[in-house]
């Protein structure tokens with residue numbers, strides 16, 4: 001194992017983990033994960049489902065963890081002292097690897113008829129799921145809905161996921177569904193237990209498109225999906241920030257935890273402006289990932305403009321105030337150093353032209369950083385799962401974040417912003 005991985009799991013030393021193993025072919029990899037946890041100094045109690053015990057011997061996990069493996073909700077020995085509640089209370093983190101489709105469904109339904117489900121339901125702490133299954137099971141809307149339920153408000157902010165990977169699956173299919181490498185799971189567990197570098201910070205993240213009404217049924221919108229902003233909000237909450245999440249239409253839900261997430265929906269730029277005025281006051285950072293309209297129809301027609309009655313209308317557009325520039329201007333007037341202001345620059349050209357335009361936005365809007373991305377490039381940008389960005393800072397610093405999932409890009413962005421927020425807070 002490399003030094004880098006040792007560093008990644010150093011936060012696990014002395015921590016109490018429950019390793020839940022569900023019944024899938026990847027269950028054998030739980031042995032390696034258990035070994036990594038123990039090597040990092042964690043105390044590990046393994047809970048296996050009956051199906052898991054058909055894939056990997058409990059004795060293996062007992063030997064690796066140094067403790068008896070719990071399997072039975074009705075074990076007269078341990079259940080005399082309500083073993084499942086004790087396991088749940090003592091765990092600082094429950095890691096389920098592999099989390100099968102069945103396991104995810106059972107947790108989403110709040111079932112408690114086997115030991116693993118009962119431990120999760122009885123616990124109040126974080127649960128890290130490392131899904132592994134056949135690609136069709138993974139992509140099945142039922143599985144995705146179950147997962148979304150766990151990651152959304154019903155999950156109480158306790159659940160997060162790591163993986164799955166794409167690749168060749170045991171069933172012969174190629175696609176998403178492979179258990180992510182045990183070292184990655186261990187590193188994700190360490191990150192969840194680390195004291196967040198944004199704890200105590202209040203951050204505002206705006207995401208998604210605006211809709212500017214033409215009449216009561218039509219609007220001018222844009223292609224923003226809100227995924228990048230949602231990833232930024234989720235990443236900040238995972239690092240302990242208290243997040244005000246200003247969410248445009250269609251923006252995905254964001255799980256809280258350990259920090260809180262307050263979702264404030266908006267539709268028009270004017271709604272967003274009002275929400276920002278409330279939220280930005282006293283915030284440590286405002287990240288404007290929302291794709292705000294630059295123009296809106298001067299007036300909203302009542303009802304539905306009728307082709308039959310009046311033919312094609314001519315729309316008169318008026319400019320929408322630049323909300324980010326407004327925040328920058330107000331900060332300058334107040335003489336205060338904060339909040340730390342981050343803008344996004346959606347450009348349709350990469351390279352030096354993108355840098356130039358993003359640099360101009362940085363100066364004109366008076367923000368501290370601009371995250372530029374080439375929305376014209378294939379596979380990244382609007383509605384894509386991935387992104388690749390260049391960050392320009394007002395102090396001249398610059399960072400390139402290569403193509404990765406939007407969540408990974410968000411994590412890297414907070415890696416860059418968190419020390420600057422800490423510096424601001426020190427005054």
Ligand code: CTP
Pocket residue numbers: 269288289290291292293294320321322323324325342343344345346347361
């Ligand atoms: N923005 C804003 N208010 C607006 C328009 C944009 O606050 N009315 C913010 C966006 O949230 C983003 C940044 O400004 O953080 C840059 O948005 P972008 O659309 O790339 O730039 P524009 O200023 O609109 O410039 P242009 O249309 O010339 O590219």
